[in-house]
Amino acid sequence: MARIVMKFGGTSVADIERIANAAARVKREVEAGNEVAVVVSAMAGATNQLVGYVDQTSRMYDAREYDAVVASGEQVTAGLMALRLQEMGVAARSWLGWQIPLKTDEVHGKARIEEIGTDNLDPRLSNGEVAVIAGFQGVSPRGRITTLGRGGSDTTAVALAAALKAERCDIYTDVDGVYTTDPRIVSKARKLARISHEEMLEMASLGAKVLQTRSVELAMNHGVRLQVLSSFDDKPGTLVVDEDEIVEQQVVSGIAYSRDEAKVTLVKVADKPGVAASVFGPLADAAVNVDMIVQSVASDGVRTDMTFTVAKTDLERAVAVLEKNRAAIEYEQLIQDADVVKISVIGVGMRSHAGVAQTMFRTLADKGINIQVISTSEIKISTLVAEEYTELAIRALHTAYGLDAA
Ligand code: ADP
Ligand code: ASP
Ligand code: MG
Numbered sequence: 001m002a003r004i005v006m007k008f009g010g011t012s013v014a015d016i017e018r019i020a021n022a023a024a025r026v027k028r029e030v031e032a033g034n035e036v037a038v039v040v041s042a043m044a045g046a047t048n049q050l051v052g053y054v055d056q057t058s059r060m061y062d063a064r065e066y067d068a069v070v071a072s073g074e075q076v077t078a079g080l081m082a083l084r085l086q087e088m089g090v091a092a093r094s095w096l097g098w099q100i101p102l103k104t105d106e107v108h109g110k111a112r113i114e115e116i117g118t119d120n121l122d123p124r125l126s127n128g129e130v131a132v133i134a135g136f137q138g139v140s141p142r143g144r145i146t147t148l149g150r151g152g153s154d155t156t157a158v159a160l161a162a163a164l165k166a167e168r169c170d171i172y173t174d175v176d177g178v179y180t181t182d183p184r185i186v187s188k189a190r191k192l193a194r195i196s197h198e199e200m201l202e203m204a205s206l207g208a209k210v211l212q213t214r215s216v217e218l219a220m221n222h223g224v225r226l227q228v229l230s231s232f233d234d235k236p237g238t239l240v241v242d243e244d245e246i247v248e249q250q251v252v253s254g255i256a257y258s259r260d261e262a263k264v265t266l267v268k269v270a271d272k273p274g275v276a277a278s279v280f281g282p283l284a285d286a287a288v289n290v291d292m293i294v295q296s297v298a299s300d301g302v303r304t305d306m307t308f309t310v311a312k313t314d315l316e317r318a319v320a321v322l323e324k325n326r327a328a329i330e331y332e333q334l335i336q337d338a339d340v341v342k343i344s345v346i347g348v349g350m351r352s353h354a355g356v357a358q359t360m361f362r363t364l365a366d367k368g369i370n371i372q373v374i375s376t377s378e379i380k381i382s383t384l385v386a387e388e389y390t391e392l393a394i395r396a397l398h399t400a401y402g403l404d405a406a
Contacts, residue, residue, distance in 0.1 A: 002167040003035040003125065007157035009063045010044035011070045012231035013077045022172065023084040026130060030090055034206040035125040037158040037164060039113055040081050042073025047136075047150070062113035063108035067137075071097070074134035074153070079351045082132045092130040095121070097137035097145065102156065104138035104146045111138055111146035112214070113155065125164070133160065136172035141348045151212035152178035158215040162222035169219070169226050171211065176230035177238035178203070178210055180403040181255040184393050187403040189319065191377040192253070193236070199253050199346055202380050206344040207258030216240065225269075233268045243348060252358060252401040255394055258342045259387060261291060262315040263372065265307045266322070272297035279306065279322070286321045292342070292384060303332075306371060309384060312338055340372065341390045344382040345397060357381050363400040369393055 004269050006029065008022045018372045022040075042050075078094040083217050085092035097104075100120060104111035121131050135153025138146045148155050154171060161169035178200065179189040195203075197220035200395055204213040210228060219226040219240060229237025269275050291309045298304035310318045319336055322329065350356050360381055364371055369392070373384035385393055398404055 001033040001035070003037075003164060003270055004029060005037045005039060005157050005161040005164065005166045005169045007039040007153060007169070007171045008041065008081075008231055009153065009171070009173045010041045010046070013042075013081070014044040016080070018231075019077065019080050019084050021091075023081060023088060025172070025231065026081075026085060027088050027090050030128070030130060035128070037121065037125060037131045037133060037160055037166070038081060039133045039153055039160060040074060040077040041135050041153040046076070048071035057214040064144055067108045067111075067145050071134075071137040071145050071147050073137050078132050078134040081171045082130075083134070090130055091128060093124065094132045094134070096134050098139035098143070100133065102138040102159075104140060104148070106140045106142065106144075106146070108140070108146055110149035111140065113138060113148070115160045116159060118163050121164065147214065148214070151209060152214075154212040154215035155218065158218045158222075158224050158226060161224045161226075162218060167225065169224050171215075171226065171228045172231035173210065173228060174230070174232070175210065175228075176233060177228050178208075178240075178254075180253065181297075181394055181398055182208065182257070185257075185391055186398050188395075188398065190403060192238050194239045194241050194246055195242060195253065196246055196348060198243055198348055198379060200240050202344070202346045203254050203256045206256040206346065206380065206382065207260070207342065208254070208256040211240075227246055230273055249349050250347055250403075251353045252345050252347040253349070254346045254404065255397055255401075255403070256344045256346060257390060257394055258344075259390070260311045260312050261309040261340060261342050261384070262336065262338040263307060263309050263340050263384060264315070264318060264322070265305055265312055265335040265337075266329065266331040266333075267305050267335065268303040269306050270330050271302060271304045275306075275329065279327065282321050282325045283310070284319060286317055288318045288321065290374045292382065294373050306331075309340070309342070309373065332371050339387045340384050341387045341393075342382050342384050343390070343393050343397070344380050345401065346380045348379050351378050359400055360397060363396050366395060367392055367396050376382075 082092040082094040135156040183189040226240040294310040
């Protein structure tokens with residue numbers, strides 16, 4: 001007998017029939033003698049619809065009310081899942097974030113979990129009652145509802161697995177594991193039997209939506225046995241493990257992409273001390289995160305261009321901040337471009353292999369794709385290209401790094 005956490009994503013609870021299908025999986029685990037905590041997302045599309053309602057009501061919205069609205073999707077599925085389990089003869093009860101309580105900080109819209117109380121859940125799980133937990137939501141120190149950022153139910157599941165000392169955390173989704181790249185873009189993508197925490201962390205933070213970045217971080221730090229698998233079939237999934245558990249190490253193990261970035265270029269800023277600070281200081285004050293940055297040396301020794309990327313959702317705010325500070329920064333022109341995609345190749349093997357970047361640049365060049373910005377770190381290389389090349393670039397790179405399925 002073991003204690004386990006099972007998480008079902010939006011497509012896995014998209015309608016009443018799918019909730020029943022997920023409930024049947026839960027029942028199987030209960031009948032096998034396990035204590036089960038279930039974490040559910042909102043029905044597919046529900047969160048997007050709720051976000052849309054907020055946007056249509058208030059452009060510069062109050063984040064506390066955003067959370068009050070968008071957290072509601074998970075309440076519906078938690079109740080329905082508990083009801084379905086009861087109908088199947090399985091003892092079950094729904095739990096909202098505040099009822100657990102799942103305590104977070106006060107950063108509404110992307111709150112971090114601080115503590116999970118287990119006094120309520122522990123005895124009930126031990127008694128064989130299934131706890132059905134609304135993912136994505138928590139409660140702030142002031143008692144208000146918070147949400148954990150898009151994709152946050154993954155993080156609820158892993159954090160709960162750590163708090164409840166569960167033996168494993170199974171993330172049921174609409175693909176049967178983690179692939180070398182998004183299988184919806186590259187049909188030759190290969191399923192990985194195992195992926196290291198480090199690589200999964202990079203894949204997630206560089207755009208692979210299959211797991212929320214924070215959930216991978218928590219799994220790594222708390223030693224949670226994390227698995228991604230399909231809620232629609234019984235194939236084995238992908239295990240996220242420590243690096244030393246990977247036997248056959250590839251130089252590049254995956255390719256991720258993100259359409260969530262936008263590019264800003266400040267034309268002809270002064271090439272003098274303090275300019276970067278005058279640009280990025282006000283952006284930081286406005287809580288705009290900057291990702292990739294390039295600045296070249298001024299060819300005339302006086303003025304240069306500065307290019308960087310921000311989240312697409314922050315673009316409007318970033319431009320407003322920069323225009324307000326135009327006199328202090330002294331740039332000639334501001335160019336914004338939201339039609340870009342960041343494509344990244346990831347692999348721990350890069351630490352010990354040369355030429356990985358060159359393969360990327362050559363492959364994109366051969367397809368006539370211009371690289372607008374480049375950034376690298378120990379185990380990844382990212383390039384920014386025009387969004388229209390997303391599929392072409394990823395497919396070509398997938399082949400170039402020998403990742404295609406046979
Ligand atoms: P859920 O609603 O179950 O949380 P998500 O849509 O958040 O599901 O995540 C699953 C999706 O992640 C898949 O449908 C797939 O398109 C996408 N994805 C992106 N990169 C990968 C990858 N490397 N491996 C598997 N899926 C990926
Ligand atoms: N429903 C939330 C979202 O769509 C959380 C999740 O599904 O993980 O972002
Ligand atoms: Mg998700």
